[in-house]
Amino acid sequence: MRWGKSYFIALFILALHSSFLRIPEFEKIDLLGDINPAKHRDFDKLRSKYCSKESYLREEVYDAFKDMWKAAEEDGIELTIVSATRNRVYQKGIWNRKWLSFGGDESDRAQRILQYSSMPGTSRHHWGTDIDINNLNNSYFESGRGAAEYAWLQAHAAEYGFYQPYTAFNPYRDAGYREEKWHWSYFPTASRIQRAYLLLVNYQDLRGFMGDEYAEKLDVINNYVMGVESWPQIESQ
Numbered sequence: 001m002r003w004g005k006s007y008f009i010a011l012f013i014l015a016l017h018s019s020f021l022r023i024p025e026f027e028k029i030d031l032l033g034d035i036n037p038a039k040h041r042d043f044d045k046l047r048s049k050y051c052s053k054e055s056y057l058r059e060e061v062y063d064a065f066k067d068m069w070k071a072a073e074e075d076g077i078e079l080t081i082v083s084a085t086r087n088r089v090y091q092k093g094i095w096n097r098k099w100l101s102f103g104g105d106e107s108d109r110a111q112r113i114l115q116y117s118s119m120p121g122t123s124r125h126h127w128g129t130d131i132d133i134n135n136l137n138n139s140y141f142e143s144g145r146g147a148a149e150y151a152w153l154q155a156h157a158a159e160y161g162f163y164q165p166y167t168a169f170n171p172y173r174d175a176g177y178r179e180e181k182w183h184w185s186y187f188p189t190a191s192r193i194q195r196a197y198l199l200l201v202n203y204q205d206l207r208g209f210m211g212d213e214y215a216e217k218l219d220v221i222n223n224y225v226m227g228v229e230s231w232p233q234i235e236s237q
């Protein structure tokens with residue numbers, strides 16, 4: 001009788017445990033940017049001193065950024081977020097505008113837009129883990145104040161979990177977007193979302209924008225979503 005009771009308790013605990021294991025860590029809407037960060041329970045609105053416009057990030061990303069911001073400030077470096085979370089509808093606006101203004105052959109047009117802009121549903125900015133800092137031109141970060149800010153980020157961002165996913169092409173990163181010295185990603189969460197993306201998203205999910213057939217033709221999931229630099233500490237090993 002006693003054994004029977006603990007047997008059922010053990011079964012119950014096992015059932016509870018495995019049902020927890022089956023809950024996906026991220027929902028597909030989170031991966032594809034079909035969210036409103038202002039109403040998402042995992043997101044926080046940023047205080048205006050951290051950003052140049054109304055911005056939202058995942059809570060843990062915001063916490064890490066605040067720590068990094070403070071450390072930078074103590075070193076005389078100012079970090080301002082100029083873009084944080086953008087949903088799929090917003091990205092579709094960017095994409096379709098460029099599609100209409102860029103001329104030429106469609107495949108070539110898609111690849112030229114993809115130098116710096118993502119197809120709707122494939123942007124790391126959908127995830128609430130990625131931020132653009134201070135300026136959207138590489139040249140800004142190559143002299144004066146911008147160079148000092150970039151040097152600080154290269155030296156310290158990893159201490160707070162941030163890294164630059166879009167580095168210059170190199171033998172380990174030979175596909176994807178061009179270099180973006182302004183774009184920084186919170187690795188602890190972004191790497192988990194990236195893994196979920198590869199498992200859950202397919203080309204049927206990437207439709208509903210101009211030239212959407214080029215998502216599959218250009219294999220944007222493998223070449224762009226996955227075409228990122230590895231975490232700095234992996235590199236240095």
Ligand SMILES: [Zn+2]
Nearest residue numbers: 125131132183
């Ligand atoms: Zn960016």
